[in-house]
Amino acid sequence: MIAYLNGKFVYKSPALVHLDVNGVGYEVQISLNTYSKIQDLDKGTLHTCVLIREDAHTLYGFFDIAEKEIFLQLISVSGIGASTARAMLSFMKPDELVRAIVQADFKTLEGIKGIGKKTAERLVVELRDKLAKHSFESNISPLKHNTLHQDALNALMALGISRMAADQAITNVIQSDPTQNKIEDIIKLALKRL
Numbered sequence: 731m732i733a734y735l736n737g738k739f740v741y742k743s744p745a746l747v748h749l750d751v752n753g754v755g756y757e758v759q760i761s762l763n764t765y766s767k768i769q770d771l772d773k774g775t776l777h778t779c780v781l782i783r784e785d786a787h788t789l790y791g792f793f794d795i796a797e798k799e800i801f802l803q804l805i806s807v808s809g810i811g812a813s814t815a816r817a818m819l820s821f822m823k824p825d826e827l828v829r830a831i832v833q834a835d836f837k838t839l840e841g842i843k844g845i846g847k848k849t850a851e852r853l854v855v856e857l858r859d860k861l862a863k864h865s866f867e868s869n870i871s872p873l874k875h876n877t878l879h880q881d882a883l884n885a886l887m888a889l890g891i892s893r894m895a896a897d898q899a900i901t902n903v904i905q906s907d908p909t910q911n912k913i914e915d916i917i918k919l920a921l922k923r924l
């Protein structure tokens with residue numbers, strides 16, 4: 731269908747944008763997460779997903795591919811529609827949402843408008859393993875500028891460990907011993923925590 735749109739933002743609100751692509755105006759539904767990243771931009775690219783129902787053709791846009799992939803995973807769950815998935819991505823950053831699902835943090839999930847206990851349980855049951863195995867580009871810890879952290883993360887991912895699991899293990903190692911300055915030691919200690 732339409733993989734992405736690149737053009738000028740003619741109108742922006744926290745819920746939708748109008749994007750002018752070579753004279754054609756597209757109305758694109760967005761999350762607050764995407765809005766926060768484009769609010770100061772005059773032009774840009776949105777990765778898109780078109781959902782077709784009997785009564786509407788709706789275009790959803792995302793600042794990065796990782797958020798789009800999470801949206802697609804969310805709407806694959808029975809009982810989660812596009813509006814609920816968009817609300818979830820507006821309530822939490824994509825990496826926080828993935829972490830809540832992978833760690834079965836029901837309290838956090840139930841705190842999202844429209845998500846009850848059964849839906850939170852269904853999200854965890856259906857998506858936990860899929861999200862844990864998948865690496866999302868936006869799922870980078872606040873320590874991303876730390877080269878030791880990034881190098882260790884790249885090494886563990888090269889070994890086939892999911893980004894989320896590797897990131898969590900490395901973060902734990904660095905937090906437990908901030909003086910750690912050898913990449914080999916960080917990787918070894920992180921492997922022990924996996």
